[in-house]
Amino acid sequence: MQVLDLPPFEAKLTQSPTNQPLIWDGLRRKHVVLTPEEWVRQHVVHYLIDHLGYPRGLLALERGLRYNQRHKRTDLLALDPDGKPLLLVECKAPLVPITAAVARQATTYNQTIGAPLLLLTNGLVHYCWRVDFEKRTNERLEEIPTFAAAIGL
Secondary structure, eight states: OOOOOSOOOOOOOHHHOOOOEEEEEEETTEEEEOOOOHHHHHHHHHHHHHOOOOOGGEOOOOOOOEEETTTEOSSSSEEEETSEEEEEEEEEETTSOOOOOHHHHHHHHHHHHHEEEEEEOOOOOOEEEEEEEETEEEEEEEOOHHHHHHOOO
């Protein structure tokens, strides 16, 4: 798989009986198909836990939500200590550029979720915003906040 602009981690790789590459997902506690997007998602999970101090127990992968009568899934959601949404992460494969359409998708999901932080990444390019729903503004951040900094917002 492609080298990303995220710290490497010890990925546990295997193959399915049909020769599909699989990666161990410690949050879902099972092997999942190793797609380019999953490669990015697993890197982000490990980065949040190992480098930014987000508690494993407060991360949820592919959590379902309803938007306009449709069922959608978020890539990754970090919760605060009270179980409220803190950071919504939208992951794309490395070859998928982070465009205005990707940003619209994530902000549309976040209208339902209400996370004060939003991260868009393809593993090579990362955009993080602080969202103020009351003022209806957002501020681009230079870096992804640590968990301690995020809960202090």
